[in-house]
Each structure stands twice: as C-alpha cells, then as structure tokens.
Amino acid sequence: MRALWAGELVPPEPRRAATVMLLRDGPFGGAPVEVYLLRRRASMAFGAGAHAYPGGGVDPRDEEWDDAAGWSGPDRSRWAARLGVSESVAQSIVCAAVRETFEESGVLLAGPHGGGVVADTTGDDWEVDRRALVDRELSFSDFLARRRLVLRSELLAPWTRWITPEFESRRYDTWFFVAALPVGQRARNASTEADRTLWTAPGEAYAGYRRGELLMMPPTAATLRELAESVGSAEPEAVRTVADGRDLSPVLARTRREDGQIVIHWPGYEEFEKRMPDPDAGGGAEERR
Template sequence: MVNGLRLPAEFRARIEDLRAGRAVPVAPRHAATVVVLRDHPGLGVQAFMLRRVSSMAFAPGAYVFPGGSVDPRDGEAQPAWSGPGPAEWGKAFGADDKLARELVCAAVRETFEETLVLLAGPTGESVVDDTRGDDWEADRQALLDRSLSFAGFLERRGLVLRSDLLRPWTHWITPAVEPKRYDTRFFVAAMPAGQRARDVSTEADRVAWVRPAEAVERAHKGEWPMLPPTIATLAELAAFDTVADVLAAPREIVVHEPTAEIIDGEAYLVLPEDAAHHYPQG
C-alpha cells in the first residue's frame, strides 16, 4: 500500500523532468490559512469551510478553510497589535519577524475578506461584534482590490489586531511537482461572539459549518474533495471536545511537504508519514 494517492498520468512526465533537471520547481508563495471554529451545543466543535468554485486554477471544487497569499504590504506597516508579537509567531512558524507579521496580518485579512469574520477590536481586550453593513462591505472590497492596505484599514477604523485570538497549528508546502505552489501556515481561531461567518468570496460557491470528523468522512467517501493538508488538519481537530481544548493544545509545528514519485510505473503523491494515515490510500 502506497502512503499517498495516485496522480493523473500527465504528472509522470513532470516528475521525470524534475528528476532530470529539465524542469525547475516553482517557488512557493507564502500564505496563511485560518480554521475558524465554534462550539455547537448539540454537535460539538465545528469548523467553517468553503467550497472553491470550479473555475479556480488551484484546487477547483475543493473544500478549504479561509485563507490566501501574503500581501507584501502586510509586513511593511506595523498596525496596532495585541497578543504575541511577530518574534513569537516567527519562532512558532520558523519565520523572520517581517514574514511572521505578514503571515498574521494575512491570516486576519483573508479571513475577513472571505467570511466577514474579523479578529480585531477597538481595544486589545475587545473584538468587533458585527461586520455586516455597507460600510464594512466597502472596506472589504477596497482590501480585495488592494486600494486599501490591511494596516490602513485597521488604522481608519481605530482597530487593534488580536493576534492572541489565533493559535499556530501546522505548516504545509505544496509539492514541487505542482505548477502553483504555496508555503502555507495554518492557524486556528474561535469564532468571535456576535459575529456571523458567511460566504462573501467570489472564489467560493458553498460554505458549511461542519464537525471535523464528518468532513473527513465526506472526504473519504468522495463527497467533498479536499487536499491532504485539509484532511489531516480536520482529522487532528476531530480529537477535541471543545474549541477551548483546541486553543489550549500544545503544538510543535512540523513542516509537511509531500513528494511526487513514480512507483511501479505510476505517478504518486507520497504523504509525510504522520499525515498519511488521515488520507485514503491509493
């Protein structure tokens, strides 16, 4: 049994080209992903997920968590900040201070852009209670078209970024065989009281609050397409009874980077050992 999944036949030529030096891996872009969690009174811990539209170049039709690429401006300014600073985040994620600031800002910005969930507040001890309304939507659109930086958005509204509401969870790098690659740090966060998560992203056509174990089961049945990092993360979260338990869990961040190999003439994506058992084997 192979620790991974079979790739389409066209990947074999790409693997051979990389091995022979006829092709060079694409440099991965830094990105941040946030697993927004809530406690459901009858169902336990639930995660917020979006289904990417079928026209997307990367992972079309896949169920994912909110997130996206770092905007270089995320690291250039220093917004009002409450909680662990860039140095602490850098230690957790193996990043310098500038990249760590970019990653935290990208995590909060992308989550707001895609779901209207905003991990920021008027003070370092408070959080915005409602992000619905035309004025919030205008700011969201300005962030999307990059006419407004995230630091500028926070400053305009007099908000403090709440890095203390985030926790580091894991780190995945897209395999070298892929034409689009991301170096993604995963965060977890509790859904702020009073806010409502909804799909406001043009990149998604469906959203769901789902128990992690149910999402993994749907993936294994082929009902919900998911990438290996998503399944592995959900499988880990399924072990917790409450969001507080998730946030309190000690984490040693390990970098996972699957590899593409030719096994018995077939192209396979081989997963890291500690994640492989979460994914249907090929």
C-alpha cells in the same frame, strides 16, 4: 513531473499564505465543535471544487507595517520564534490570516484599543472596506488604522504548515491556524471564489471526504482528521491550548518510482498516497522530494 525528475524543471518558489480553521460550539450541548468550510468554485485555477478554509496569500505590504499600537497578543518576536521565520515575515503571515478570514468570511479578529473584538461586520460600510481589501486598494494596516482597531493575534494559534508539491505550477507555503468565532460575529459567504459554505463537525467532514462526497486537498482533509482526534467536544476557546506545542515543520510531498509506478506520498500522512503509471519505468525504486 517527468521534467522535474529529469532535472529539466526548476520548481516555482512557493508563495507564503495563511488559512484559518474557524471554530464554534456545536448546535447541542456536548456536541463536537464545528468548523467553517467553503467550497471553491469550479472555475478556480487552484483547488477547483475543493472544500477549504478561509485563507489566501500574503500581501507584501504587511511586512512593512510598524504600528506597534495596532497589534495585541504575542509580539512579533514570539510569533517569529513559533513560526520559524523572521519577525517581518511572521507579521505578514499573521496579518494574512486575519485579513483573508475577513475577506472570505466576514469574520474579523480585531477590536478596539480598549479590548474586546468587533461585534458586527455586516454593515454596508464594512462591505466597502472588505471589497477594497480584496481588490488591494486598501492595505490591512490602513484599514485597521482607519477603523481604530487592533489586530488580536492572541486569538490565533498555529496548527500546522503545508507546502504545495514541487511538481505543481502554483505553489503555496501555507500556515494553518485555529481561531474561535468571536461572540456576536457570524460567518457568511463573502468570497467570490466560493459557491457554498457550511459549518460541520470536523469528523463528519473528514468522513465525507473518505466517502468521496466532499472534495478536498490533502492538507484540508488531514487537518480535519487531526481536529476530530484532538478536540472532540472541547470548547472552541480551548482548542488554542491543544495547538500549543504542535510541530510546525513543513509537510511536503515526496515522489518516488517504484515497480513501474510514480508514487506521491506525504510523510506521516500515508492515507493520501497516490500511484500512477510511470511512462519511463525502468524498475527498482528511486525517491525525490
């Protein structure tokens, strides 16, 4: 961070990524919806031990996919307008959301050309394809074509966008989506990057974070709080309506020097403010992104 302040460090370009907040009905009538979380293994280089949603980086091959018949829901131009990016980038982000959710939870937001969604993805043949996607031996477009499936982009709704702070060595520009768990499918710990999974009410998970029981990075905790405040006992399918019109301006941490400390804060999310001693303290206040 000192090198960044001194102008000696050029922040790495963030890698585009997508993550999906999978939702399902609570266990009892009228109970809050539940969200699916996985805990990243302690050996992971990024977010070790933290609870997160299924997700990951964009595969560059997804920008090149040009099979209009393999896509349903809002077209690329509408997604581009909503996400504030080009059509090819929007396509790759939506593909990443669907692909990474399948890779890490076994849930697939795709279905046959006649309509509907795949009902079960637990067979051995599905696992072979999932592993090939994880290992990048198979592109997502080839996977869909081979299975004669259509990506159901209408099952996704964008919720927010966070960018990893400039002082981090690994940076991601991540779009967060919400989606209801398809009928007949079940989430499972399909990822080698996670050692635990759970379904929980968003408010309960956020409370666990506040008590220090669940480790999370700010974007996960913030979206859990927002879900708890916004959806209550709404049905998972109705959450997409709540997501409509949400501001997708990127959330990016800022740092400032203040009273002998370095302060890291996320505008609009003051609960995540962090303070640490400034080894080069000179008094006064100064801020940079």
